[in-house]
Amino acid sequence: MLDGPRLGPHSGGPATSLVVLLHGYGADGRDLIDLGEFWAPMLPGTAFVSPHAPEPLAIAPVGRQWFGYVERDDRERWTGVQSAHAALGGFLDAELARLNLPGSRLALVGFSQGTMMALHTGLRRKVPPAGIVGFSGIHVLAPERAMAEFDAEIIARPPVLLVHGDLDQVIPPTALPRAVESLQRQGVEVRAHLSNGLAHGIDRTGLALAGTFLSEVLA
DSSP: OOOOOEEOOTTSSOOSEEEEEEOOTTOOGGGTHHHHHHHGGGSTTEEEEOOOOSEEOTTSSSOEESSOOSSOSHHHHHHHHHHHHHHHHHHHHHHHHHHTOOGGGEEEEEETHHHHHHHHHHTTOSSOOSEEEEESOOOOOOOGGGHHHHHHHOOOOOOEEEEEETTOSSSOTTHHHHHHHHHHHTTOOEEEEEETTOOSSOOHHHHHHHHHHHHHHTO
């Protein structure tokens, strides 16, 4: 079972919504939990949790991964998001039950590999999340031979905000328009922002845009 650091609502009362923060390859839940501190004043009734990914990092003695990399190609990413999907979905269900919240009061925020997981799992929830934020990530698509099944799997269409740096050398900024196109093709409402001068990371502009987006979808 996944677990990680949590923050209770800024209001001090019961949670009225939940934001789950999904870290990138080689980090762990502690990497993103501070985002909850940043957004808490804007989202006073929101609880935050940042689970550690299910696997230890394969190439180093510390850190976690949602799935392993060898070739870093589309086929490998597709296999990876599928393999981690059940664990993440189970964790989301358990956290919502723990807080006595419906699935519609959930928002997902991912960074890099965490964005891949947020989009993959978020679009397959029986109850659509309120929204998804993806920083510096990819919308992972099925191989061409499996696209019919892929289309059928997407049953949730929450609004999505994607933010990417124009100097990202880990996941090229061309991933942003590709994700916008593939999500819009599925009928998903997408907002996108390309941050000037940003490499593989999150800047203050992205934090502000995401905070505003989360405030809207969780209002």
